Amino acid sequence: MFNGKKRDIKDNTNITEFITINSYKPEHVVVELNEEIIPKERYQEIILKDNDVLEVLSFMGGG
Incomplete structure (x- = not known):
């Protein structure tokens, strides 16, 4: 699962x-x-497995 959606890895x-x-x-x-x-x-040492739940939060500047 990646950001709430099923994904193949x-x-x-x-x-x-x-x-x-x-x-x-x-x-x-x-x-x-x-x-x-x-x-x-x-990040480089952790291998993703079936049924992992991954959430990625990105930050952007602006104003």
């Missing part, structure tokens, strides 16, 4: 790869995986 995909494929920049987002905020330094 290729085997051995880490968080960095997945959010990059989905047009996000890892340095500009906060990632929650299974209700836990994941530190950016762990």
Whole structure:
């Protein structure tokens, strides 16, 4: 599940790869995986699995 929608994920995909494929920049987002905020330094080491729930929050400036 990605941002509330069912998504297929290729085997051995880490968080960095997945959010990059989905047009996000890892340095500009906060990632929650299974209700836990994941530190950016762990994005590459965490491999996504079936039934994971991933939420990506991006921030934009403006005024």
